[in-house]
Every structure is written in C-alpha cells, then in structure tokens.
Amino acid sequence: MSEINKQDVQRAAMLLTASIKSVLLYPLAHPAVRQPLQELVGLLTGMMGEKHELHFGVVEGTFFIEGCLLVAPNAAVTELVERLTQKGIDACTVFSGVTPDDLFGFAAALAARNSSADTIPAELEGKGIVNIRLGIEDVVAGEGGEKGEALVPAAIYRDALKAVRDTMREIDNGRIPSGDWINGVVENMVQVTMEEPTTLLGLAMIKDYDNYTFSHSVNVGILALTLAAFLGLDKDALHEVNTAGLLHDIGKTRIDKTILNSPGRLSDDEFKQMKRHTEEGAEIVRQMKNIPPQVAQAVLGHHIKHDRTGYPEWAREIPFGLYTEIVSVADCYDAITTLRTYQRPTLPKEAMEIMRRLSGTSLNGELVQQFEAMMGEYPVGSLVRLDTNEIALVMKPHPMESVEPAVKVLIGAHGETLETPRLVSLAEENGRRYASIVAPVDPLLKNVSLAHHLLAA
Structure with a gap:
C-alpha cells in the first residue's frame, strides 16, 4: 500500500462531504458532481497502491483512512464524521476498480434522510455497487504470506x-x-x-x-x-x-x-x-x-x-x-x-x-x-527541551543511545512551531551530538497534541 499522508486523507474526506451535498442537487453528469468524484477515485486508487482494498471510517470521533487519523479535523471532515456516526457507520471498505458511479451511489445513500448502516448495504447491492462495502475485513493483515x-x-x-x-x-x-x-x-x-x-x-x-x-x-x-x-x-x-x-x-x-x-x-x-x-x-x-x-x-x-x-x-x-x-x-x-x-x-x-x-x-x-x-530516563511520549532551545517529542526509548531518529523536533529554537517536524537522532556520532535533553516540558503549556504526532509517526 502506498504511503498515506494527512493531506490526501483530508482532501478525500472533503471531496466525499462535498459529494454528499451535491448528489441531491445535480445528476452524475453535472461537473459539480462528476469532477469531485473523479478526483476522489484518483485519490483512493493512489492510496491503495498495489493493494486491492482501502479502509476508512470513524473511531472515537476521529476520521481515518487505514492507519492515518485526522486528530485535528476541519469543518468538512467534522461534518463527515457526524454524518457517518449518525448513520451508525464505523468503517467502510473500498475495493480496486471503484468508479465515480459507485461513489455517486454511495454518496446518495449517505445523503438519504432515513438511510442507516442497516439499510445502506441492500441499497448498494440494489444499485449493483460491489466495490464499496460497509465494515472492514482483514483490517491490518496482508494476504497469504504477507501477513x-x-x-x-x-x-x-x-x-x-x-x-x-x-x-x-x-x-x-x-x-x-x-x-x-x-x-x-x-x-x-x-x-x-x-x-x-x-x-x-x-x-x-x-x-x-x-x-x-x-x-x-x-x-x-x-x-x-x-x-x-x-x-x-x-x-x-x-x-x-x-x-x-x-x-x-x-x-x-x-x-x-x-x-x-x-x-x-x-x-x-x-x-x-x-x-x-x-x-x-x-x-x-x-x-x-x-x-x-x-x-x-x-x-x-x-x-x-x-x-x-x-x-x-x-x-x-x-x-x-x-x-x-x-x-x-x-x-x-x-x-x-x-x-x-x-x-x-x-x-x-x-x-x-x-x-x-x-x-x-x-x-x-x-x-x-x-x-x-x-x-528510559525520558519515556516515549515525553515532551522535552533540548540544549539548542528546541522542543522535541521523544519517539523511542533511550533517545541518547539510538542512532535511529529518536526525537521529533516540533518547536524551533526561537519558539516557532515547525510546519514540518524533523526526526533526529541524539546519539553521539563521530564525537559530536546533535543536541542533549535539558528538561521535560509540559505539553499543555506548549499546546502540543501528543496524539497528533504519535499517530503520525
């Protein structure tokens, strides 16, 4: 499966939300419907990669596609979460070969006022839609020897x-x-x-x-x-x-x-x-x-x-x-x-x-x-201040000993939140060290969401 990033997950959720709204107003052939659905097919297929299916849904109020969760959703994603929750849908599986027509039928089912997890499967079957199903099968296991x-x-x-x-x-x-x-x-x-x-x-x-x-x-x-x-x-x-x-x-x-x-x-x-x-x-x-x-x-x-x-x-x-x-x-x-x-x-x-x-x-x-x-001295999940004055999240135990990236730098030396956090090692190499940990930091005081960064690891 291709690497899935939060931008694609958020975009997919926004396209599905927009489609649910538009299917009641326009036919499938209308550009306001067709174009977002075509883009959504492309996104889902890209995230699928060489696999034959993709899973998405809601867990504890958080939208996910595979292992990527949106812990800080925008309004469109929140609206989708509310709709799926209202319909009693925890998860869905999309299979390779999904088409704009399939997604149109699925969006229409979600848009219907009285539809629910109990009625939608029969509705999809009645429309001949076989590439979208409610629920998840083999959520995280691969096939055959690839498990x-x-x-x-x-x-x-x-x-x-x-x-x-x-x-x-x-x-x-x-x-x-x-x-x-x-x-x-x-x-x-x-x-x-x-x-x-x-x-x-x-x-x-x-x-x-x-x-x-x-x-x-x-x-x-x-x-x-x-x-x-x-x-x-x-x-x-x-x-x-x-x-x-x-x-x-x-x-x-x-x-x-x-x-x-x-x-x-x-x-x-x-x-x-x-x-x-x-x-x-x-x-x-x-x-x-x-x-x-x-x-x-x-x-x-x-x-x-x-x-x-x-x-x-x-x-x-x-x-x-x-x-x-x-x-x-x-x-x-x-x-x-x-x-x-x-x-x-x-x-x-x-x-x-x-x-x-x-x-x-x-x-x-x-x-x-x-x-x-x-x-370790600074357990995984600890927010720490480095001697460079940067704020980092400990991602691996014993970060001073790991040659692998062991901390994620979230806040720069001048207090700026990094748009793209940096994974670095604190282990000594060639007689030098990137930085040392000075002290623990309270994430509440820095307004840092540990869940957001730990789930994105």
Whole structure:
C-alpha cells in the first residue's frame, strides 16, 4: 500500500462531504458532481497502491483512512464524521476498480434522510455497487504470506479501541461477547511487539478524555504487553498479559454510570460500589469464550496491591501471579499520567518517581525497576527541551543511545512551531551530538497534541 499522508486523507474526506451535498442537487453528469468524484477515485486508487482494498471510517470521533487519523479535523471532515456516526457507520471498505458511479451511489445513500448502516448495504447491492462495502475485513493483515507486512501501529491502536469499546457495549446491552475479536486484535499487537518491543509504546501516551475507559484500557494493554516483552516472556504469556490489560476494567460496565462518570472524587459509598468492578470484571471474563483463565485472575487482582492491602478484600490470600502485577504497574502509570478533573496529569519522568515511592507496597518493586529501565530516563511520549532551545517529542526509548531518529523536533529554537517536524537522532556520532535533553516540558503549556504526532509517526 502506498504511503498515506494527512493531506490526501483530508482532501478525500472533503471531496466525499462535498459529494454528499451535491448528489441531491445535480445528476452524475453535472461537473459539480462528476469532477469531485473523479478526483476522489484518483485519490483512493493512489492510496491503495498495489493493494486491492482501502479502509476508512470513524473511531472515537476521529476520521481515518487505514492507519492515518485526522486528530485535528476541519469543518468538512467534522461534518463527515457526524454524518457517518449518525448513520451508525464505523468503517467502510473500498475495493480496486471503484468508479465515480459507485461513489455517486454511495454518496446518495449517505445523503438519504432515513438511510442507516442497516439499510445502506441492500441499497448498494440494489444499485449493483460491489466495490464499496460497509465494515472492514482483514483490517491490518496482508494476504497469504504477507501477513504482518501491513501491520500499521496506528491502525492496530484504532482496532484495539474499537474492540474494547464494542465488547463493553455488548456487555452494556446484556450480552457476553466471545473473546474472538479481542483475540484477533491481541494477535496483531503481540506480533508487532515481538518484532520490535517498543513499536506500540508511544501510542500508550494518547489520552482520550471523552472516552477515558476505552483509551485507558488500550493504553494499559500496550504498557503491560511491552513490559512483558521486555521481561522476555513467551508468546502465549504476551497474549494473556495483553488481553488482561485490555479487559482489566471490563467490570466497569456493571457500575452505575453516574458513579463511573463522576467529575470529582467519589464518596465512601460510591467508592465501595466502584471497587466491585474487579469482581464483576473477572466474572464477565470467565464467561467469555476463548479467553484463558489467567486473564480473569489478573482482572480480579489488578487492585489487590503487592502488599495485599487492596481490594477485593476477600481475595487477599489468593496467590496472584506475575500477570496481575504487570497489569497493576501498567494501570498505575497510565492513571497518574492522565488528566482528570481532580488531578493534573503527571509528566512521564515524574510518574516514574511516584511509582518508585509505591514500590514494595502498592507495586512490585522489581517490576517497577524493570519498567523504568524499559521506559528510559525520558519515556516515549515525553515532551522535552533540548540544549539548542528546541522542543522535541521523544519517539523511542533511550533517545541518547539510538542512532535511529529518536526525537521529533516540533518547536524551533526561537519558539516557532515547525510546519514540518524533523526526526533526529541524539546519539553521539563521530564525537559530536546533535543536541542533549535539558528538561521535560509540559505539553499543555506548549499546546502540543501528543496524539497528533504519535499517530503520525
């Protein structure tokens, strides 16, 4: 598949939005309709490259084409997101050979007032449109022996969010889903992590405050998986730890939403009810098909604490194992680096200092040491000031040791935001170094969107 850039994705979204508006006013032959559709065909075909299909849609309010997400959309893209969401469409697949006529029919279906994800497939079939379908098949896997070739980290993150969200919504609706969907996502996450342990690490610094439970679950899944890989655990163990991280808060679906969405600290009674999410979660996971029993145990014990002073109280004598303590470390790190109404986010470097203080009591001290070694002095996702006075984002662990580009310079020495950020290495070469890190920087103070830059990596 050809490299997909944000400019093409934004242009494609804008053309589709314009077409949805124009199809109700003009016939296909009219230049106001035909020309944008022809351009859109060219864009989609170009992004497809040698592949036979292209995926686009909306995840957590963000428009995407393949692994490229528009985290800062313009008005036209926002309008498209709203329309797709209103119709109940999460994703679509466009196949090679798509024509302006196909896109005209698709745009007309989206424009129809009473159309929805339930009616559009039949409408497209009735029009003989076979090159556009709702949904995604084989989202990130290639064909045949090429599987893994197209495993794009941002796409994997997107799929994990969707899998967690839809699993929780199934439970909200009174159904216990199979674990097959989660297992498929986990297989992709484990595969890229085994190839390069820190591939997904930066994505764990993406915070979606409007969908905290979903994004927190995915972040904990990534952090737990990366730590398990750093410890040298085998593939089966990585699969189970990753699954436990993704599902550790699944029990929150059984907690009263007013408590779950409370903007401030919980009262004693509310906290007592909130604590039930570990037991509820373990019970849900036990009922899910094809989920290993060790996952349910980790879900039950992720708040038990290393010194067994946590909850649920009745489970303190259970011999929880390594998986539980890995998930606890990951859960702690993501929680304290996340903005809450009652808590300012802690910078990654400061978060490690807090976790060191929790070693031996709330957290396993040896695991904290390993986690800190994995993350490095300036963890991935840290915004830092260089001694050149530039502001950069750490993209790889141990940026002072990596000869590969390890930081992305976002703000120049004179405070100017770079239109095109620069990837550079800070490692010493031939006795010289591009720059050294001076101190961490709060991204909120610099108005820097970590998600925008991490997803674009």
